[in-house]
Amino acid sequence: MRRGLIGGNWKMNGSREFVAAFASRWTELHATPVDDVFICPPIGLFDALSRALPHVVLGAQNVYLEASGAYTGEHSADMVSDLGARFALVGHSERRQLFGEDDSTVAGKFLASQRAGVTPVLCVGETLDERRAGAAADVVARQIDAVVAAAGIGAFNDAVVAYEPVWAIGTGETATPAEAQEMHEMIRERLTKSDQNVGDAIRILYGGSVKADNAALLFAEPDIDGGLVGGASLDAAELNTIRQSLPEH
Secondary structure, eight states: OOBOEEEEEOOSOOOHHHHHHHHHHHHHHOSSOOSSEEEEOOGGGHHHHHHHSTTOEEEESOOBSSSSSSOTTOOBHHHHHHTTEEEEEESOHHHHHHHOOOHHHHHHHHHHHHHTTOEEEEEEOOOHHHHHTTOHHHHHHHHHHHHHHHHOGGGGGGOEEEEOOGGGSSSSOOOOHHHHHHHHHHHHHHHHTTOHHHHHHOEEEEOSSOOTTTHHHHHTSTTOOEEEESGGGGSHHHHHHHHHTOOBO
């Protein structure tokens, strides 16, 4: 049985004051720690969040593919691990679209995360033009295959995949549960062709304007194991409501 998982991606939002307020509300909602939610704050807020919520599961929004060196402004997977991160997003659509990360770079970051003992969350997804052209499955398959080729199928035993249709991120648009399920099923089948056990066990999250009012319908689909949540993760109460919709497949 695959255990549900929620990732909260705060993107470039927040402050120490915000963290204090979020932590206070989250503590009201949870008398005991939870381990089925991880939060990806900006790296500058790692310390504030871990102090305010000592049991929080931290994730990094990004890592660099090299372990160290003259890479001004970057943070290695070893560094975020040292700060307490247990997950790292790799290949998020904003990194691909705004910062020009290609499949090879994403594969390098996937490998770097695993070398540092951090679980990579491989983000894949198509643009609106690609979907309209009927190429959604081909694009996502290419993104998956690039990492399999670089890391091997066995690496997905310690990884998470997040399907995020680019056209549904931050737009208020959301893939219908049927559309999301179709892509999640394709991803699982793609991995299953290489290794049945990996395909059966891999957790695939949906990331495309997940909110409290659509989470339950999305998560009810058999191949959707949780969500990678953007804007809604900044609201502790809404993030908790989304968590309460988690499936067990």
